[in-house]
Amino acid sequence: MRGHARRANLQSWLPQAVTLALLAMVVAWLVGNTISNLASRGITIGFDFLGRVARFPISESVVSYAPTDSFAWAFAVGLANTLFLSAIVIVASTLLGFFLGLARRSGNPMASGLATAYVDATRNTPLVVQLLFWYAAVSYGLPHSASALNPLPGVFLTDRGLYVPRPVFGGQGILFLCIAVVVLAAASIAFRRRMSRPVIVAASLGLLVLGWWLTGMQLSLDHPALGRFNFMGGMTLTPEFVAVVLGLTLYSTAFTAEIIRGGIDAVPSGQWEAARALALPEKDLMRRIVLPQALRIIIPPMASQYINIVKNSTLGLVVGFPELNFVTATTINQTGQAIEGIVVLMAMFLTLSIGTSLLLDRYNRRVALVER
């Protein structure tokens, strides 16, 4: 018995050792090639280039950026753009996907037929084709500034961008934010303690209004106005941003609609029948019985769909939106520091996706059905 165990040990670690040795040889050969190639091009390996001045412009950003900022700040701006774009698309596609999923399940043949046609058409066409189409539509299909589209008061749509009024806050903004955070934290604790919901909502709203008045906050809108050549004031959303948000939202909505529909369908039909036998109204049936159970099934694929949205945001590069991939490519072009740039790019994306997977794992283990 002991002899057999020892032989089994040899059998198990010898192939592993051989594989490790082969792998080490291949890696050493690749690393050697890389070092000699970089040396022959006069490029040093190291991350100190991050402190140097970037000297390239980024056409739009959520945080302020100037070409005199460092490469590290340029990477941060790219990451901020990616996250901002992903956040907007995630929220929009979840909301729209919910309604589309419900429409597809409804008994109305017109609504479900249209929803099915939309989902099939969008899921079977590459995202790049859709993005390029929307970018061309926004660039060529919209009128010039002089004859801008005015769908809502204060909102103007031209081929140079989407102009919306910008909210301007006056007064003690930081103080009000602290008050709002405290009020929301108290409200969530009260919610957990199962206090009366209308009372909580009324009390929080009252406290927020009181805090608004006490800190002297004012909200005014800075409207865009047509100047000589272009719109001045307000907030400008570039055609690239509008095209990426539109294309990515419409594409992701098809996937989230399918996930939500699958989750609702997976709730056992006995639940529906029991609720109807108890004469529960249809909207309560959805809200209190089906959706909470469907949520457990929806959340894992929804989380991977959110990660997909973050990964798909890199396609903004194709229409010229300056997200993380674009900044990395420009940096590598300018400095030649290919390895370091790629390491930064990989680190950021892998943190996002693997971090979300780990969080999802913990959530899954918490809400998993406890089976004997």
Add this chain to the structure above:
Amino acid sequence: MKPVELFIRAHPEDVRSPPAARRKTLFQALFADMASSVMTLLIVAVVALSLPRIVQWAVINGVWTGDGAACRDAGGACWAFLRAKYRFILFGIYPPDQQWRPAFVIALVTGMTIWSMPRTHWTRATLLLWCATVVASLILMGGGILGLEPVPTGSWGGLPITLLLTILSLAVGFPLAVLLALGRRSRSPLTRALATGLIEIIRGLPLLSLLFIASVLLPIMLPDGVTIDNLFRALVALTLSAAAYLAEVVRGGLQSLPKGQGEAASALGLTRFQTLRVIVLPQAIRAVIPPLTNTAVVIVKNTSLVLVVGLFDLLSAGRASLADPDWPVPYAETYLMVALIYFAICFGISRYSLFLERHMVQGIRR
């Protein structure tokens, strides 16, 4: 104790037919409740507003023959652009007199796909035919032998590139995926760590970043003087991405197989390799055919990303054709044509997967 009374029918009762299902009329279905009525009215309103304009743009004002000036004057859909440019969109910058070769490649691949669809054709002979098709396609596109004029890979473009990238990344990626899936479930910690690390890293990165990394790193990591084709670099990235996603699907299939199968096989004296080849892999793969075809659709759509690394696939050729100054940028018509071709391929794959599912599950359901 009193004897238990049994109730036994004297005469069997006739089996009644089931009650007729109440068929809803169309009106009832459309206006069942408030939400449904609102949806119906909204859809009718939107269609009534937009359909006449679309018909006017596409059909009434549509220009079917002519040139750029005629399109500009008419203000409608410029179908004449597609008639003038379809060869550029389909074949890229391939030399015009040799364009019968990419056309033949497209026909060959389409024919082989249709041939492989019935399950009775899933034999080793078909596999060999596919290998021959790939080799023949590469020879036809590249030329240089058999009296064909040589054409550099930089001039290849359009639909043949899309088809070749898909087939090659699937063909090389699937065996790699099986290896990765088996490695992830292996008993040795080193293999498990390697396989898991590779799969998670490739799946965690966007494909665009992978393409970019491949095109930047491959020239640096190989010895000076070895030049890597642009097409080959894109193929490496696409293959790795396909392998990682397919590996997860195959791993799901392997997990779904009961352990008793492997145990029975080893009790019968089969070696590990024989067990894998004859018992485990066929069942595991058959169990996950729907997710596999979904991943195949994703792989087809992923090939459209190679436009960022400078390759001329179907979409890139379509976008480049819009740059002609003679025409008034008919982006809707061009992208519609490209989208229709992709839709035909991807929708065909999903319908085929539904067909397979129906016919394969019948065998398992008893």
